[in-house]
Amino acid sequence: MNYESKNPNYKHIILAKFEKNIFSHHIGFNLTRVDPGIIEGELHIQKIHEQQNGMIHGGVTSTLADIVMGFAAYSLVAEGEGTVTSDLKVAYLRPGKGVKLLAKGRVIKPGNMLYYCESDIICIDQLGTETLIARGYSTMCAIKSKGD
Numbered sequence: 001m002n003y004e005s006k007n008p009n010y011k012h013i014i015l016a017k018f019e020k021n022i023f024s025h026h027i028g029f030n031l032t033r034v035d036p037g038i039i040e041g042e043l044h045i046q047k048i049h050e051q052q053n054g055m056i057h058g059g060v061t062s063t064l065a066d067i068v069m070g071f072a073a074y075s076l077v078a079e080g081e082g083t084v085t086s087d088l089k090v091a092y093l094r095p096g097k098g099v100k101l102l103a104k105g106r107v108i109k110p111g112n113m114l115y116y117c118e119s120d121i122i123c124i125d126q127l128g129t130e131t132l133i134a135r136g137y138s139t140m141c142a143i144k145s146k147g148d
Helices: 010-018 022-027 059-075
Strands: 027-036 038-045 081-092 100-109 115-125 131-142
Touching: 010 027, 022 027, 022 059, 027 059, 027 115, 038 059, 059 081, 059 100, 059 115, 059 131
Parallel strands: none
Antiparallel strands: 027 038, 038 100, 081 131, 100 115, 115 131
16 A cells, blocks of 8 residues: 655654654664555564563564554654554464564554554564564554654
8 A cells, every 4th residue: 555644754753753762772673664654663582572481572562563553654644743542452373482573564544533554563583484473453543743
């Protein structure tokens, strides 16, 4: 799906906002793609991302889904607007064990106020095999931004 942003400066604004996202940096998540309606990023898996059985913690998975879907919606809103998560659902499909997580978020239906999004969370193992471990769905709500 090809969308056009309502804000010609969306990429610069998203990168600046992401730079201030302390939690994303704390867990080691980085953006790798910023296009209208599409955001992607990656996280190199460390022990802090695992739960007690050595698998990726569900909270890490849902956090990545929320980040990429939120910024995917944010890439389409008008200047002076932001987005917040109105609804979030994550379907955990397989356990995650590996060296890297890829998070791919996309808007599937934009609106004036609500943006329906989905995401894929993919785990890459030591051999480079990619496994879809979760799919996220969200409704993002456009709000007036309070500026920086």
